Amino acid sequence: MFFVLIAVIVAATLVLLFLMRRARTDRTIEAARRPLPTSTQDRESQKQRPVSEREPPDANTDRAPDRPSKTADCPIALHALPINPTMIYLYWEKNKQPLDETRLQLNVRDADTGTIWWSAAVDIEGSYFLRDLPPHHAFQIELGPEKGGQPIARVQAHTPAATPSSIIDPDWAPLWEEETPFYQPYHTSSWHIDESFGNHA
Amino acid sequence: MMPAASVCLILHAHLPWVFHPDQPHAIEQRWLPECLLESYLPLLMMLEKLAQEGVPYHLAFSISPSLLSMWENAVLMDHFARYMDNLEALCQQEIARASWNRQRLSLLRDYQDRFAAVRRYFERYGRRPAAALKQLIQSGHIELMTTSATHAFLPLLAEDQQAVYLQIHAGIAYVRRKLELDPQGFWLPECGYFPGVDHFLKTEGIRYLITDTHGLLYAEPRPRYGPFAPVILPASGIAAFARDPNASREVWSATEGYPGAPFYREFYADAADELDEPTLRRFVHPEGLRVQTGLKYYRITGQTHAKEPYDPALARAQAKADAYDFVSKREQESAFLAHRFDRPPALIAPFDAELFGHWWYEGPQWLEEVLRLLARRETLQASTPGDILREQDRLQPTFPAPTSWGEGGYFDLWINPKTSWLVPALHRASQQMQAHQSKLAPPLFEAAMRELFLAQASDWPFIIATQSNAAYAQKRIHTHLDRLTAILEGKVREERLQQWMQEDAVLF
Numbered sequence: 001m002f003f004v005l006i007a008v009i010v011a012a013t014l015v016l017l018f019l020m021r022r023a024r025t026d027r028t029i030e031a032a033r034r035p036l037p038t039s040t041q042d043r044e045s046q047k048q049r050p051v052s053e054r055e056p057p058d059a060n061t062d063r064a065p066d067r068p069s070k071t072a073d074c075p076i077a078l079h080a081l082p083i084n085p086t087m088i089y090l091y092w093e094k095n096k097q098p099l100d101e102t103r104l105q106l107n108v109r110d111a112d113t114g115t116i117w118w119s120a121a122v123d124i125e126g127s128y129f130l131r132d133l134p135p136h137h138a139f140q141i142e143l144g145p146e147k148g149g150q151p152i153a154r155v156q157a158h159t160p161a162a163t164p165s166s167i168i169d170p171d172w173a174p175l176w177e178e179e180t181p182f183y184q185p186y187h188t189s190s191w192h193i194d195e196s197f198g199n200h201a
Numbered sequence: 202m203m204p205a206a207s208v209c210l211i212l213h214a215h216l217p218w219v220f221h222p223d224q225p226h227a228i229e230q231r232w233l234p235e236c237l238l239e240s241y242l243p244l245l246m247m248l249e250k251l252a253q254e255g256v257p258y259h260l261a262f263s264i265s266p267s268l269l270s271m272w273e274n275a276v277l278m279d280h281f282a283r284y285m286d287n288l289e290a291l292c293q294q295e296i297a298r299a300s301w302n303r304q305r306l307s308l309l310r311d312y313q314d315r316f317a318a319v320r321r322y323f324e325r326y327g328r329r330p331a332a333a334l335k336q337l338i339q340s341g342h343i344e345l346m347t348t349s350a351t352h353a354f355l356p357l358l359a360e361d362q363q364a365v366y367l368q369i370h371a372g373i374a375y376v377r378r379k380l381e382l383d384p385q386g387f388w389l390p391e392c393g394y395f396p397g398v399d400h401f402l403k404t405e406g407i408r409y410l411i412t413d414t415h416g417l418l419y420a421e422p423r424p425r426y427g428p429f430a431p432v433i434l435p436a437s438g439i440a441a442f443a444r445d446p447n448a449s450r451e452v453w454s455a456t457e458g459y460p461g462a463p464f465y466r467e468f469y470a471d472a473a474d475e476l477d478e479p480t481l482r483r484f485v486h487p488e489g490l491r492v493q494t495g496l497k498y499y500r501i502t503g504q505t506h507a508k509e510p511y512d513p514a515l516a517r518a519q520a521k522a523d524a525y526d527f528v529s530k531r532e533q534e535s536a537f538l539a540h541r542f543d544r545p546p547a548l549i550a551p552f553d554a555e556l557f558g559h560w561w562y563e564g565p566q567w568l569e570e571v572l573r574l575l576a577r578r579e580t581l582q583a584s585t586p587g588d589i590l591r592e593q594d595r596l597q598p599t600f601p602a603p604t605s606w607g608e609g610g611y612f613d614l615w616i617n618p619k620t621s622w623l624v625p626a627l628h629r630a631s632q633q634m635q636a637h638q639s640k641l642a643p644p645l646f647e648a649a650m651r652e653l654f655l656a657q658a659s660d661w662p663f664i665i666a667t668q669s670n671a672a673y674a675q676k677r678i679h680t681h682l683d684r685l686t687a688i689l690e691g692k693v694r695e696e697r698l699q700q701w702m703q704e705d706a707v708l709f
Contacts, residue, residue, distance in 0.1 A: 079360040081624065082603060084611035091625045127621060160603040160611060161419040169422040172597040175541050176427030 075099040076124075078143050080157035085135030088157050091127035092143055099124070103146040111138035111156060121146050135162035204592070206535030207547045207584040208528075208575055209442070210568070211411065213388050214241060214554035215265035215352050217660040217677075218707040220277060226487055229673055233271055234284035237330065238495060240558035241272075242319045243565045245333045251572055252342050258572040261585045262334065262554075263346035263388035266372040267658070269331060269379055270707045278328040285323075288495055289316050291484035295472065295496060304510050305498055311513055312496060335380050344585035346386035347376040350708055354615045354659035356395040356603065357624060364631040366401045368657065371650070373405045375708045385587045386410065388551075390659045392444075393605040393612065399437040409440040409586045411551055412601050415610060417443035419602035426597075429538055429546040431589060433596040441601050442586050447534055448550035451527060459523040460561035463501050464515045468560060470508050472496035497562075520563040524570030532580055547589050607663075620662040623678065627657055630682055637689040648698060649688045651705045656681035681705070 075097040081089045090106070101124065108118040108130060117139065118130065133139070138158040142151035168174065216236060221227045251258060271277050292313050299305040326332040337343040349355060350372035358364040369387070376384055387402050392413045402410060409431065417428045424432055428443035452458055473481065473491040482489050499508035500516065531548055538546040557564030575583040590596075607614040616624060634653050638646060656678050664674035684701055687693045693701075 079625075079628070081356070081359060081612070081616060083616050084609055084613055087613075089616055089621055089624065091621075093625060093629075127625070129618065129621070161421070164419055165421040165423045167422040169425075169597065169599070172422065172425040172599075174423050174425050174427075175543070176425070176429065176538075 074153055076104070076143055076153040078141065078153035078155045080139075080141055080155045082157055082159050083129070085160050085162035086131060086133050088130040088133060088139065088141075088159065089127065090130060090141060092122075092153065093125045099152075101145050101152075104143045104152070105146045105148070107142045107144070107151075109140040109142070111140045111158070114140075133159050135159050204545045205578070205580050205582040206531070206539060206545045207589050208448075208531050208581050209261065209547060209549045209584060209586055209589070210571070211261040211263065211346070211388075211549065211551035211586075212244065212554040212557070213263040213265075213346075213348070213551060214268055215263075215348065215390075216268050216271065216555070217658050218267040218270060218351065218655060218705070220271070220274070220704055220706065222276070222704060225280070228486075228490070228492055229670070230280070231284070231492060233277060234281045235493065235495065236555050236559050237281050237323075238285070238288070238316075238319055239562070240555050240565075241330055242322055242333075243558045244554060244568070245330060245337065246318070246322050247565045247569045248337055248342060249333065251569065252337065252340055256573055256576050258342060258576060258583045259344065259585050259588060260342070260572070260583060261344040261346050261386060261587075262338075263348060263386070264334065264376065265348045265352045265388075265390075266375045267351045267707050269376060272330045273379060274706060275328070281323070282328065285316060285320055287484050289313070289320075291472075291480070291494060292316065292496060294480065294484070304512070308498060308511060308513065309496070331380060335382065338380070338382055344386070344587050345376075345380065345382055345384045346388050347373060347384040348388040348390050350375065351654040351658040352390045352660065353654075353657035354390050354393050354605075354612075354662065355398055356393045356605065356612050357615055357659075357662070358627065358631075358657065359395045359397075360624075361628050361631045362397075362401075363635060364627070364653075364657065365398065367650075368654065369398075369401045369405060371654065371708055373407070385585075389605075391605045391607055391615065391663075392416070392551075393615070393659075394441075394601055395603045396600060397436075399434045399439040399441075402439050403437040407439060408590060409442060411442050411444065411549065411586070413604045413606045413610060414443050414446045414449075416601040416604040417441065417599075419604075420599040421602070422599050424597055424599050426542055426544070426546070429542070429548065430544065431547060431586065431593065431596055432599045432601070434600065435598040440586070440590055440596060442547065442549045442589075443601075444551050444606075445534075445548040448527070448531065448548055449552075451530065452550070452552060452556070459527070459567065460556070460564070461501065462519050462523065463503050464512070464519040465501050466497055466511050466516060466562040467499045467501045467508055468497070468562070470497055470499040472498060516563050517566055520566040521570050524567050524574060527567075527571055528574040528578065528581065532578065535581060544593060547586075549586070614666050615659060615662045617666055620665050623662055626678075626682060630656060630685055633689055634685065641689075644702075645688055645698075648702055648705075649685055651707055652681045652685035652688065652701070655705055655707060656685065 075095050076092055076099065077095050078092040079090065083089050104122050104124060106120050106122045106128070107116055109116055122128070136159060138156060141155050141157060143153045144151040216232055219229045219232060221230055224230070292309060296306065296309045296313070299309055322333070323330070334343070338345050349368035351368070353368045355365050355368065358368065373384060383406060386409045387407045389398065389410055389412065392411060394410070394412045394416050399410065414428045417424050417432060420432065428445065431440040431442045433440055450457060452460070471493045473485055473494045476485065478489055481491065485494050486492050498511055500511040502509045534548060535546050557568055572583055575581050604610055605612055630653055634649060641649060661674040661678050665671045688698070
């Protein structure tokens with residue numbers, strides 16, 4: 001009788017542990033499947049900012065005006081990642097939709113003036129580092145047919161600032177005015193440091 | 202009189218998830234025991250000692266979910282105990298070998314005592330360093346911070362917001378579940394900030410994040426107090442702090458920093474260089490690799506190959522002097538700022554926890570002395586970002602600039618011609634996951650998420666970019682992405698899946 005009781009307790013504990021673990025996984029699945037968190041207030045505050053300073057739209061925003069490449073019905077997915085004040089990394093790849101083109105034209109425009117900053121004929125899938133860009137500047141990047149015509153994919157990106165902002169909030173007039181030159185690092189992360197310390201010869 | 206300036210010391214503890222049960226002697230598997238022995242446990246011991254002595258201090262401690270997963274993995278903790286067995290045995294053997302050398306003998310006895318103390322502490326908490334950390338949080342000495350699930354460099358994932366969200370959500374949820382405590386702040390991996398990342402932190406109950414100095418210095422509109430006061434991000438209401446460039450440089454800099462002082466222990470001169478082959482194979486590595494043992498006999502000395510013997514007493518004195526210098530400079534800095542500011546300045550000094558003890562052996566002694574000195578100063582106080590937010594109810598709304606720490610100060614170290622292939626690869630993998638997730642049963646979903654998370658760790662592109670162990674990093678990325686594809690396509694047998702679940706048991 002005693003052993004039966006012990007066996008029942010052990011079995012019940014195992015079932016309980018299994019259910020707890022299952023519930024944990026279910027919560028993560030639920031998080032993965034639900035739409036991304038959004039807030040109307042966030043979006044409204046974004047609208048108050050200059051276009052070049054707006055944050056990327058939520059992934060569950062069905063269509064962002066300056067990011068047609070995000071939509072599933074676009075044959076090309078075009079992405080732009082600012083790397084530093086003078087560099088943007090671009091990559092593009094085919095979506096599932098059919099595409100007649102075999103080569104594409106990549107145009108990089110100044111977002112403010114519309115003038116073309118750089119352009120080249122490129123393959124249907126590829127990547128590119130845009131270099132020597134001006135800091136704190138917005139660019140419109142387009143991919144279209146090599147022979148000309150309407151862009152197939154378009155994305156906007158802006159380079160980070162490299163100097164203190166000239167925009168001043170009158171309620172918060174700066175008390176700290178030190179101008180710092182273009183950032184120079186003195187630390188290259190964590191436990192991988194090699195030859196940083198010890199001055200070993 | 203203006204209240205005391207705040208010196209916020211932040212320790213960020215992170216290691217990538219490394220667990221190779223079939224390769225017990227993999228060199229990468231030594232990272233965790235080395236850091237446990239030299240950094241994590243000595244730091245926790247030191248903080249506990251200060252708490253018991255009644256020294257008033259408060260500091261922020263960020264633990265990455267991947268490191269916490271390793272701390273909570275019984276197999277890895279047993280591995281650490283075996284690592285200690287070997288090291289203690291080697292130390293004993295070295296004592297016999299050094300009987301002719303009184304100075305070395307004394308140093309080895311120091312090591313022996315230290316290893317024994319670490320071992321006792323480790324066992325006292327049931328081989329759970331997380332239990333020790335939790336106690337310090339609950340006693341009000343540490344403010345808890347955490348980071349993304351596997352320390353993904355979030356700007357690299359910025360084009361895939363679902364991936365950013367899941368890294369943040371899963372990481373915070375794991376820490377909350379394991380420690381049963383709410384993290385107050387979020388450590389952006391590698392200080393990598395991009396506009397919009399705060400949006401996902403708000404929904405997780407996070408109050409603040411940390412950027413590098415120029416994240417605030419170049420914010421728009423220009424911040425009233427530069428990097429010396431928190432600001433509020435208008436879209437999310439999350440506060441942002443920036444690290445104090447001076448406090449960081451004094452510790453981090455390879456040329457000017459404290460850790461390069463001649464009396465400190467030389468990291469690169471290890472006993473392994475002197476051991477004979479049989480001893481090496483028996484105690485260090487069965488293949489005779491001269492990997493670091495942790496027993497080191499020399500001090501930095503200077504820019505020379507001729508190293509002088511290490512003297513712990515001299516090093517301790519140096520650590521005290523450097524701590525005094527650090528605190529005095531913070532005092533000067535805060536006096537300079539307080540003269541101009543209408544609120545007490547916040548000096549944010551974040552460091553990797555592994556710097557203290559592992560890279561800079563005397564780091565925990567230095568930190569202990571800094572905390573003791575801060576407790577005695579009237580013009581400075583050791584506090585946390587959470588304390589500052591409680592005291593300063595009105596923060597300037599502004600938008601920080603995208604930045605990270607590391608070479609260049611932006612994202613170059615993680616996204617560059619050597620690593621850029623990773624960006625679309627991770628993006629594709631995440632999209633693949635999103636496309637299949639509704640069809641996956643919970644165990645497969647869990648396995649797939651782990652593989653995706655592990656492939657996203659910031660450590661891999663860093664290692665590739667710095668060429669420190671690029672082959673291993675590339676192998677890890679490809680392994681996790683291949684496993685993810687196999688799971689999503691249903692091409693994995695049950696026993697293989699179980700093996701991967703054990704090997705990649707991060708989170709969940």
